Amino acid sequence: MTKVRVAESVLKANDAVAHDNRRRMDAAGVVCVNMMSAPGSGKTTLLQKTIPMLAPLRCGVLVGDLQTTRDADRLSEATSQVMQINTGRGCHLSAKQVAEGLATLDLASIDLLFIENVGNMVCPVGFDLGEHGRVALLSVPEGADKVAKYPTLYQCADAVLLSKSDLVEHLEFDLDMVRSDLDHVTTTAPLILCSAKTGAGLDEWAAWARQFVKSVRAGT
């Protein structure tokens, strides 16, 4: 019997494809944001509302779900550059699936590409897709304890959105708990309260997105 030392990352195959995705988007001038959260936190509705607000930035969306094209159908009213990726049994998007998705889009007509990851607070975290930044959502009905329960999701985020914020007052939501838990996980990602229903906070979220595009393009 022979024991061979390998010492190679198991994730390197995914990471290599992610690296190619990033180069491809950089070459086309596309800035990419990976949106991660539990299912039902309001990713799709938020994008439906904010894509028109972001004009003249031209947005595209790659959206991952196990089944159906429902999200892509909804988003196609906001942008023509949208592609649904069905992962079948997969609980997260992989860099390879994103590479295939990118091939279906006209990158020359996209400034900001959102990847709406499969709704899941654990599995997407470890898989680089080639994005430039990550946004983690927490919706008010999920409960204020989720940052402490799923810290790795929020630790890797460049911004944290508290969605459905119009429900804060109705659900006795402990906003202080979210803020204090976030202080232990990340003190660099801003917490943005927003409601796609009332429109509250959407300006702040759109401003963050515009600024993020600028900073990636400036290489900072």
Added chain:
Amino acid sequence: MHELSIAESLMRQIEQLAARHHATRVDGVEVETGVMRLVEHEALRSAFEVVSEGTIAQGARLAITDVPALARCRACGAEYAPGDRFDFACPSCRKADVDIVRGDDIILATVEMDVPVDEQVEGRDYA
């Protein structure tokens, strides 16, 4: 259950390695899982059993070792292990703005396999 895609990736690496060494059988595999990757050992074990079925690694022992996280504060440079429940607040400056310097990867450490003596490569790093 991201353990399934990790197991698939692991299996591809093992098959490539076994082919390169002209191995006839893979008996054992050692994997180091960084705690930041939230790999559930039993889930990875079951996933590996499924993806290795009918391959050269069917029935191979899978040893999984967790690698604790080590963070480096971007604000003050301090290196520290995060506290319970991934508390990343820096013990020196209280900011939670870190680079993860350890515990953020999944490593295929070693593979034990049967390699016919005449196929063993001289100078190869056999443990």
